[in-house]
Amino acid sequence: MRYAFWPGCVSKGAAPELYTSMVRVAPELGIELVELYDGNCTGAGVISEHSMETADALNARNFAMAQRLDLPLMNICSTCQGVQSMAQNRMRKNSKLAEEINLTLAEEGLHYDAEAGLDVKNFLWVLVEDYGLDRLKSMIKKPLTGLKAGPFYGCYILRPEPILGFDEHPDRDKYLEFVIEALGATLITYEGQDKCCGFPILTINKQNSLTMAANHLSEAQQEGADCLVTPCPLCHLNLDAQQPDAAKYASVNGLEVPILHLPQLIGLALGISPEELRVNRHVVSSRKVLAALSS
Amino acid sequence: MQVKLKVKRFDPESGEEPYYQQYSVEMPETATVLDALIEVREYHDGSLSLRCSCRSAICGSCAMRINGRARLACKTSVRSLAEEGEEILVEPAGNMPTIKDLVADMAPFWDKVRAVKPWLQPSGPPPEREYVVPNEAMQALGEVMNCIMCGACVSDCTSLEVDKTFLGPAALAKAWRFVGDPRDAQDLSRLREYSEPSGIWDCTRCNICVQVCPKDVKPMDQILKLRAAAVHEGIRNNNGSRHTLAFVELVNANGRLDEFRLPIFTEGKFNIIGQLSYLPSAPRMIRSGKMPPVFPHKISGVKHVKRIFKQFGEREPGPAKLVSAGGH
Ligand code: SF4
Ligand code: SF4
């Protein structure tokens, strides 16, 4: 299995442990990643607030690189997924825009065939739809028995459903649950798992943003979660890096919920050491996870 | 078919806490959740309160939470949610007080709609005959004009969940209805008001309102149009528009986002207090090896990214009326 790989800005910036764990886990699974080193930011839904066409052109540039490789595109960020799916959708519907964008891309020898489009998939979708849960199970060296893990999706990988391919894949809002159980962990569910982490308004309305994070984390802790797992590094930033500040809005005392990136959880089940997966590189200590796994 | 309902009951006058009650009613395969609830009220339990009128997704009075998501009860077929014998969970709309059982108190909803001044404010003396408006301008408002004020979006809005002062999706969609209307002359003062705290910048862009709206109004997309219009109108003395502009500037410079600089730009380059309020997590991030690189990583193709920004980003966006951000 080969994918053009778009790691996203955050895994190359504030969440390097995501990048490290992904490139460590992929070969172990037999997935070959061809990284788009020269790819650009997808705009994270922010650039489109300024100029929709700019955001679409930026995404077309990445798509064109993947098309040139004749490979499907894999991302490791819920936000990238949503933005990429929406951009694809808009350009498919607006051939005039696509044409205009291609005029600009042509200057660096790129072309995006918007009508043909390309498969753009988060690692989570790749795992369940392309790789298969049975194959994943067959790769497990250390089942995560005893670990109580809850899902946290991130808005953009869930909504809006019609643009994210839910017609064809109606269970895309359950994949994290599937994966958690496939790895042998105990699934914890809670109300906030498909809501907003609060990150988009962190610098705009900090109190609201942290209250959102605190609500979800409190619920998960109350339900007994040892950790949450997320396919989105932006959710990770708000749930992990901001957790000590969010604690003052929490409804539980002693808030401590480690947040794992999806490839980290997979890696643990593949028997890769926690250090190699950089699970010690979070703001919230992962000791609960390691304790649950060693007991 | 046998339809099983689990309904949240609450009567403030009884002094009791809310509780759940189960009902089972025989209904035709084509029944809606509203049909089943009316069946319960008419023939099984006359004490159950709910609100409905048109029964055909027009009046907007039957919005409630069904299986955890806001929907119009009259537009939701039981078949689409449950197999024979499977239970359907019915609760009142969220983010609003409950008057009784499934009846939500819409007073805060209407207060917020009124707060955006949902009426036309033209300037000058009215024309002798009717206002003439280009077709496209009105077509562009088609989405927002479909709103039936049901409150489904408000029920499930994640921002409202943590902050009751947020104007919310329905009121802000209505706000775009007038900012986008060529006859209205108060764009600037409207956009200034909507840009204040609890306004357009407090939306988290979670897309839930887009998902639950039964009329495809896409409230979030209308909020994004208001944001774009506010930025283009030069209303930039708030963290929201600074965030957008800083983001654009950083990606233009490096081809990638630079998280280290983003909060600093967002708070204003010289707003030291603002920067510090964001930074408490910085030492923690450094300790855990997570601090974003101080020297931003530039992609080698940054000149191509700049070309894209030059080509598309510096276009005159035109008057706010015609700004069309947000659409899918
Ligand atoms: S997108 Fe904004 S307005 Fe809509 S539900 Fe989410 S926070 Fe509320
Ligand atoms: S925007 Fe949609 S969900 Fe919200 S009040 Fe209007 S019709 Fe109802």
Ligand code: FES
């Ligand atoms: S009863 Fe009128 S919208 Fe449902």
